[in-house]
Amino acid sequence: MAEISPTGTSNSSPGRLMGRAFYESIGSPKYIVAPMVDRSEFAWRLLTRSYLDEERSKSLLAYTPMIHARLFRESAKYRDEHFMPTRSTLVTKEKSPDVPWLDGNPTLDRPLFVQFCANKPEDLLDAAEYVAPYCDAVDLNLGCPQGIARAGHYGAYLQEDWDTIYKMINKLHNELSVPVTAKMRILDTREKTLEYAKMILSAGASILTVHGRRREQKGHNTGVADWSVIRYLRDNLPSETVIFANGNILNSGDLEASLAATGADGIMSAEGNLSDPTIFAPPPKVYNPRQYWYGPNGKGGYRMDAVFRRYLDIIYRHSLDTEPPARKPLYIGGDPVDISGTPSAMNSEDQNPANKQKPNGKSKKYRSDPNVRAMQGHLFQLLRPLVSVHTEIRDALAKTVLGDIDGFEKVLAMVEVAVRSGLDEYDASRGAKPDVTTTADAVSESGLTPKQRTELKYQRPWWVCQPYIRRLPEEAIQVGAMTVSKKKTAKAQLRERLLGEKQPIRRTDDLKGLGLPLDQPSKELPQPALVCG
Known part of the structure; x- marks a missing residue:
């Protein structure tokens, strides 16, 4: 594996903005709409942004819903049903000359990260190349804890397969035109979580989102996210590493509290945003x-x-x-x-x-x-x-x-x-x-x-x-x-x-x-x- 650099990227990174330089180029967003299956689609992202003034709206980062990389790669119909940057069918990886429409529209829907689930580097890269012209980064889902992720061997059920994770992130890092990021859950100990985070960053992830819950914390067992583990990562990773914290954000009053407790650069909201799309707005x-x-x-x-x-x-x-x-x-x-x-x-x-x-x-x-x-x-x-x-x-x-x-x-x-x-x-x-x-x-x-x-x-x-x-x-x-x-x-x-x-x-x-x-x-x-x- 490549050694981690002070900026939180691998030493073999291509000549493009990475890590904190990339984060600053998109406005250093402090507030982030989480990727949510069938929930963080364009209309909901636009609704969330609509409650912010123009300047703050542009600095709000949003993620698409999680998209299945293999299906997105193989099926034009699936692409049209999950990502609509123009009114034309998404059949080419080149940027379309058509007028921007919904997803990734520069005047309505940026900055935007597109999230995929995958377990094969080729599937992930091929899918990512379709969306790269219309987004700011591509994110790898390493946090989905649901049974469908276990069956498909993706999301949080990859967290024991570090070799596969490294290969997927590194392939995008070396071959994709936009940066790659990753979203993970904490492991059983903070020390193991730190090792895991270092591996992801060494592969080339420009930004690391950390959900402060373990894989088994879902449904009735969701419980409370552990902000102290995110703080441990902040304190033990290079200061140039960009970290987003996820978990325990119930209303706008929790945003600054989480920033202070975790030391993260940005705060991501999922369920809090679903219940209240004005969560980031005064x-x-x-x-x-x-x-x-x-x-x-x-x-x-x-x-x-x-x-x-x-x-x-x-x-x-x-x-x-x-x-x-x-x-x-x-x-x-x-x-x-x-x-x-x-x-x-x-x-x-x-x-x-x-x-x-x-x-x-x-x-x-x-x-x-x-x-x-x-x-x-x-x-x-x-x-x-x-x-x-x-x-x-x-x-x-x-x-x-x-x-x-x-x-x-x-x-x-x-x-x-x-x-x-x-x-x-x-x-x-x-x-x-x-x-x-x-x-x-x-x-x-x-x-x-x-x-x-x-x-x-x-x-x-x-x-x-x-x-x-x-x-x-x-x-x-x-x-x-x-x-x-x-x-x-x-x-x-x-x-x-x-x-x-x-x-x-x-x-x-x-x-x-x-x-x-x-x-x-x-x-x-x-x-x-x-x-x-």
Whole structure:
């Protein structure tokens, strides 16, 4: 293996920007949208960027969903269904002279890294050459812990096969026109994790993203990411090595905390971004209650109805090639009845001629669009707290088939009515009981579970974007949601002995909450989206 250089690249790197020089050339982004299977597609990336001002938006780095390298290499149809830089079929590795469209559009979608899963260097290089003209780097997924990755021998299930990993990264490093990066999970000990990271960097990876969870931490066993291992890597790798930290980012307040704790150059968000695509954005510069809810003690958040509207408008403009319907202003307290409400779009099609030719999204063309395919899953993730309360909206969303844009409009109208009722009820309760924090203050700290403590810090009213709070593994075991085998128990005990007195850096939950109920129902909700890596 090649020796690692001070810049975190191999000594045989080609004459192009690498490592920190490359990172600085794309704006030194501090905030990163993670690669997520069928979830970090163009429309969602654009939605996330849309909440940032122009300068900050350009410095936000985003990853595509994980793409299967062999399938991408072999099938033009698969390429068209997963990466759409122009309106033409992606049949050549040369940059197309056609007008840029969606993925990698220089004015809308950069900087952009394209992530692949692979286990053969030739497959990875061949696939990467198709996307290289339209992205800033190609990333190798070494973190997917799901069963499909085990079956396909990729993602986190390559982490024992260092030779294959080295060969894949090094081949791209030596032969691809853009830099190669990698996303990994931590191993059982920090020392082994450091060796692993050094190997990846020595192969030629320009940037290393470290997810602070081990391979077995998934589903009910997701638990808490260990920031201390990422800090250990930061302290023991050359200072010129660019590191992104991933894990434990529930809302915007965690971003700076993670940067400080890990020493990383940038912070990546996956599930936090799915629940709240405004996670990287500050509140509006100008007071705007139709978009943002201003809660007590400075704890606010963007309204779900406003985010839903913006997301749907992006789908109209960029996937359906038409302007969205004219919409009434979103409701705020004190508005007359006819200002907002049902439906979201103006009732008269004559008020927007585009409506007369509005595509319903059900054609084969739109059904193959990854942005349209992801809509229902995104909305279940975004609206989770709301549909826990309004199960009729959950049912309507579940019945909305792929590409049924009219169906999604009806769901939006229902959401707007629900948010209106929530705002009115909240205002009424504030009038009767001005201090809404009294409920939280009255709750005994000793009587709270870890999940409830976390909810007190992060929970907002159900109509405001907020993170999905998982149970810790020990809580999941107590309620019977998961069981632990003897083998896993023994492995965990061994790991604790190896770690000794070194305690992981974890998020400290603040118990000063909003006083909102801890027992919001969650009837028959779909599972959170699959997030690999």
